[in-house]
Amino acid sequence: xxxxxxxxxxxxxxxxxxxxxxxxxxxxxxxxxxxxxxxxxxxxxxxxxxxxxxxxxxxxxxxxxxxxxxxxxxxxxxxxxxxxxxxxxxxxxxxxxxxxxxxxxxxxxxxx
Amino acid sequence: xxxxxxxxxxxxxxxxxxxxxxxxxxxxxxxxxxxxxxxxxxxxxxxxxxxxxxxxxxxxxxxxxxxxxxxxxxxxxxxxxxxxxxxxxxxxxxxxxxxxxxxxxxxxxxxxxxxxxxxxxxxxxxxxxxxxxxxxxxxxxxxxxxxxxxxxxxxxxxxxxxxxxxxxxxxxxxxxxxxxxxxxxxxxxxxxxxxxxxxxxxxxxxxxxxxxxxxxxxxxxxxxxxxxxxxxxxxxxxxxxxxxxxxxxxxxxxxxxxxxxxxxxxxxxxxxxxxxxxxxxxxxxxxxxxxxxxxxxxxxxxxxxxxxxxxxxxxxxxxxxxxxxxxxxxxxxxxxxxxxxxxxxxxxxxxxxxxxxxxxxxxxxxxxxxxxxxxxxxxxxxxxxxxxxxxxxxxxxxxxxxxxxxxxxxxxxxxxxxxxxxxxxxxxxxxxxxxxxxxxxxxxxxxxxxxxxxxxxxxxxxxxxxxxxxxxxxxxxxxxxxxxxxxxxxxxxxxxxxxxxxxxxxxxxxxxxxxxxxxxxxxxxxxxxxxxxxxxxxxxxxxxxxxxxxxxxxxxxxxxxxxxx
Numbered sequence: 208x209x210x211x212x213x214x215x216x217x218x219x220x221x222x223x224x225x226x227x228x229x230x231x232x233x234x235x236x237x238x239x240x241x242x243x244x245x246x247x248x249x250x251x252x253x254x255x256x257x258x259x260x261x262x263x264x265x266x267x268x269x270x271x272x273x274x275x276x277x278x279x280x281x282x283x284x285x286x287x288x289x290x291x292x293x294x295x296x297x298x299x300x301x302x303x304x305x306x307x308x309x310x311x312x313x314x315x316x317x318x319x
Numbered sequence: 320x321x322x323x324x325x326x327x328x329x330x331x332x333x334x335x336x337x338x339x340x341x342x343x344x345x346x347x348x349x350x351x352x353x354x355x356x357x358x359x360x361x362x363x364x365x366x367x368x369x370x371x372x373x374x375x376x377x378x379x380x381x382x383x384x385x386x387x388x389x390x391x392x393x394x395x396x397x398x399x400x401x402x403x404x405x406x407x408x409x410x411x412x413x414x415x416x417x418x419x420x421x422x423x424x425x426x427x428x429x430x431x432x433x434x435x436x437x438x439x440x441x442x443x444x445x446x447x448x449x450x451x452x453x454x455x456x457x458x459x460x461x462x463x464x465x466x467x468x469x470x471x472x473x474x475x476x477x478x479x480x481x482x483x484x485x486x487x488x489x490x491x492x493x494x495x496x497x498x499x500x501x502x503x504x505x506x507x508x509x510x511x512x513x514x515x516x517x518x519x520x521x522x523x524x525x526x527x528x529x530x531x532x533x534x535x536x537x538x539x540x541x542x543x544x545x546x547x548x549x550x551x552x553x554x555x556x557x558x559x560x561x562x563x564x565x566x567x568x569x570x571x572x573x574x575x576x577x578x579x580x581x582x583x584x585x586x587x588x589x590x591x592x593x594x595x596x597x598x599x600x601x602x603x604x605x606x607x608x609x610x611x612x613x614x615x616x617x618x619x620x621x622x623x624x625x626x627x628x629x630x631x632x633x634x635x636x637x638x639x640x641x642x643x644x645x646x647x648x649x650x651x652x653x654x655x656x657x658x659x660x661x662x663x664x665x666x667x668x669x670x671x672x673x674x675x676x677x678x679x680x681x682x683x684x685x686x687x688x689x690x691x692x693x694x695x696x697x698x699x700x701x702x703x704x705x706x707x708x709x710x711x712x713x714x715x716x717x718x719x720x721x722x723x724x725x726x727x728x729x730x731x732x733x734x735x736x737x738x739x740x741x742x743x744x745x746x747x748x749x750x751x752x753x754x755x756x757x758x759x760x761x762x763x764x765x766x767x768x769x770x771x772x773x774x775x776x777x778x779x780x781x782x783x784x785x786x787x788x789x790x791x792x793x794x795x796x797x798x799x800x801x802x803x804x805x806x807x808x809x810x811x812x813x814x815x816x817x818x819x820x821x822x823x824x825x826x827x828x829x830x831x832x833x834x835x836x837x838x839x840x841x842x843x844x845x846x847x848x849x850x851x852x853x854x855x856x857x858x859x860x861x862x863x864x865x866x867x868x869x870x871x872x873x874x875x876x877x878x879x880x881x882x883x884x
Contacts, residue, residue: 228361230431231385269363274381292812293759294751298383302752304680304762308414 215254215280222249222281222288223257223264224298225273233298233310234273235288236264242273244314246299247287254280331627332398334467334703334715336481338446339625346443349450353377354436361433376456378449379435383755386430389452390442392706394462394480394504395423397447399693399702404445406689412438417689419674419682421746421797422501423461423706424452428753450488455496457487457567461503463511464707468669468715470661473524476506478623479532479559482614485622486560493567497574498582500567501539508826513708515547515828516540516800518584519566529616530556536566536596537588540794544830545585548593550600556619558604561612565603569596629701633666633718641668641719651726653775654737659722660713668719670700672712672729673736673744677773678766681747682710691732699725710746711739741778742786742851743769746797750790750807751814757790759807759814759840764788767844772851781851784864787822800824802865803850804831805843816843820850820876821868834873835881846880853879 215221223236234242235249243249252260257278265276279295281288290296301309331337338346353373360370374380378389390405397405405425409417412434413427420426430438442448451459460483467475483502487493493500503512504521514520520535531553538547554562570584573591588596645652660669672692675681684692692712696704699721700714707713717725729735738744745768748754750761765788772778787801791808798804804819816838819831838846851864853876858867868876 226381226385229433231381233384269366274367293814294383294757294809294812297751297760302384303760304752304766305414 215257215278217254219254219280220251220283221254221257221278222246222251222290223260223276224249224279224295225264225268225271225276228269228272228274235299236260242271245311246290247311249288251281251288252278254278331625332400332703333627333629333701334477334705335393335396335398335626336484336622337625337627342446343443346446346448347440349377349448350436350439350443353439357432357436372454374432374435375453376450377435377439378452379430379432380453381755382428383751383753385428386432386435387426387428387753388430388435388438388449389420389424389426390447390449391452391459392424392447393484394460394466394477395464395706395708396462396466396477397704397706399697399704401445401447402689402693402696402704404441404447406686406693408438408441409689410686416683416685418680418749419684419706419710419712421708421710421748421795422452422459423464423708424459425706426749428749451484453499454494455498455500456494457483457490457496457500457502460484460487461501461512461517461708463505463507464671464705464709464711464713465511465660465669465715466506466705468660468662468667469507470663471509472507472663474506474530476504476521476523478619478626479521479523479530479556480504481622481626482560482619483563486563492571496567496571497576498579498584500570500584502563510824510826510828513797513800513824513828514538516544516797516824517547518570519563520547526553526555528555530619532556532559534562534566537585537593538828539583539585540797540799541583542580542792542794543583543586544794544799545589546828546830547585548588548596550593550597557613557615558609560614561607561609562600562604564612565600565607568603569599573599627701629703629716631664631667631716633664634720635666637666637718637720641722644723648723650737651723653779654726654735655722657737657741657779658739662716664716666719667716668722670714670717670722670725671707671739672714672734673738674711674734675738675744675769676733676736677743678770680762681745681765681769684712688732688734691728691734695725695728709739709744711744737775738769738778740783740785742772742781742784743778744785745769746785746787746801748789748796750788750796754790754795756793757807758792758809759790759816761788761790761796761805761807764805764807764816764840764843768847771844771848781855782863784851784854786847797824798822799830800828801831802863802868803847805847806837808837810837814840816840818843818846818850818880820873821865823865832873835877838880849879850876 535547705713747761747765751757789796789798822831
């Protein structure tokens with residue numbers, strides 16, 4: 208993983224992300240350990256412990272059907288997870304040039 | 320190339336090579352091989368690290384939102400049947416559109432891994448594939464979009480482009496080079512292929528005893544932009560493959576593999592010095608079994624025989640009828656001024672279909688538009704379609720008396736933007752909206768600029784001005800060669816844009832120079848407008864933006880952008 212996409216600040220919070228193996232779509236590690244297509248279902252981890260979470264999650268990525276597990280720092284001042292970088296916001300919410308592909312619109316909240 | 324290539328097919332496609340059964344059997348086997356690889360990946364028998372090089376050899380990337388499949392369009396030419404298949408893939412397996420690239424290929428951004436073997440099988444059924452669109456091999460050979468049609472052309476380079484394709488595909492020595500390797504070929508003295516920005520650039524021309532080639536080497540963009548070295552003139556056709564083999568062998572032997580950023584041949588040529596590189600190539604060339612690598616005229620003729628040739632028999636009044644239509648329709652006249660290119664045959668003209676609508680995404684086309692282009696190519700240009708490295712489409716052989724009818728049909732499909740070569744004809748890479756390598760978004764800047772300068776009269780008044788946008792230093796959007804280049808950079812996770820001025824991809828190849836500090840996204844479009852305003856004030860009669868910049872230097876333009884900040 209490119210360092211610039213995996214940078215975190217001490218004391219902050221992050222979520223864990225990957226791409227689904229079958230179709231490449233972006234997924235987020237949810238509260239129950241399953242993967243969700245919606246970032247607002249993602250479990251929020253303290254940066255203090257997230258490396259261990261990433262390591263453990265990466266070890267089961269084949270079983271989970273995902274690839275490229277890494278952590279994404281989020282803003283501390285929002286109620287739902289919002290990544291701090293433009294890149295990860297685009298991953299989370301969809302390409303800015305196709306609003307009709309907005310992830311939170313496409314993936315219903317009751318579908319993981 | 321097989322023995323069957325000696326036979327002329329009954330219905331060879333105009334403009335490109337007709338596959339034979341050996342070609343088709345190879346593609347079939349390749350698809351089945353990949354189907355098995357995908358199955359093993361899904362079962363876990365192959366890890367991602369093991370699978371990645373295999374999928375890349377078949378054009379499949381894992382990008383920001385999904386898998387991206389890049390399909391090869393060798394030397395930028397395809398036929399209506401193939402274009403309809405691309406439309407079908409866009410409609411069935413993607414999100415109803417495709418994106419034409421600066422290497423004359425097309426890519427689909429929302430592909431599922433499990434669908435890919437079926438997609439490749441459909442492509443193979445129309446003699447297409449995704450080979451040489453990724454990895455450290457010799458990539459898709461690019462070519463002049465007006466090849467075989469342009470009035471200024473000395474020699475149609477497409478037969479030699481096909482020979483290079485066959486030579487390079489699965490070449491055992493060159494499948495694992497230090498880095499990717501890009502070749503462009505032109506047959507015109509006016510460089511429309513950016514030959515001087517390629518690993519190898521070739522210009523074909525007639526010699527005293529047959530076809531010869533001028534050879535450039537070590538050009539490229541990326542993080543170390545370099546204008547290629549003129550390596551030699553008048554390379555005889557029969558030595559083309561031997562000499563290129565020697566050039567790539569020297570690179571393969573001496574090119575760096577320890578540092579990805581220093582692994583391209585341009586770094587080697589600069590490190591050795593052009594003269595030392597030339598000596599090594601000449602020594603390799605002299606030591607080769609020349610008979611084995613000789614490209615005999617019979618082979619060239621056999622390949623040429625597998626290209627369909629258009630019958631160019633326009634009525635004698637075709638030019639008059641075009642002139643009459645232009646007089647009667649000002650909008651059509653404007654489109655003809657910007658979107659056509661003179662043809663070598665009387666009564667014909669080449670038409671450029673702009674994929675840069677006002678406020679649109681450069682290079683994108685919907686499945687309906689792809690189908691429309693296929694239909695129009697059949698009706699107006701022998702079923703032949705060309706993709707330009709400027710991310711537009713060309714119908715090469717249009718009868719002048721039918722051009723107005725073509726234009727009307729294009730207008731109905733949203734394909735009649737009159738902006739080729741103007742400020743609206745922007746090259747842009749997919750950028751951060753799609754690409755996992757990007758630092759910043761390219762497309763929104765292109766959209767805002769094209770909307771800002773949408774007025775056709777304003778575009779014509781501004782004249783020849785090429786804006787090229789890359790979302791990262793890899794320079795897929797050719798920003799180094801833009802009259803105005805825009806490079807997206809990342810500053811602590813936010814997008815900024817660095818402007819360069821003075822680049823050119825033509826005979827006067829030059830690398831744009833950085834104007835000043837990078838700008839935030841919301842200031843970039845205004846900055847471009849200030850540059851254009853300064854140019855309009857200070858240009859002399861008929862002077863291009865590039866020439867005004869060269870005459871007056873950067874200070875004037877720097878003030879225009881930064882003095883107000």
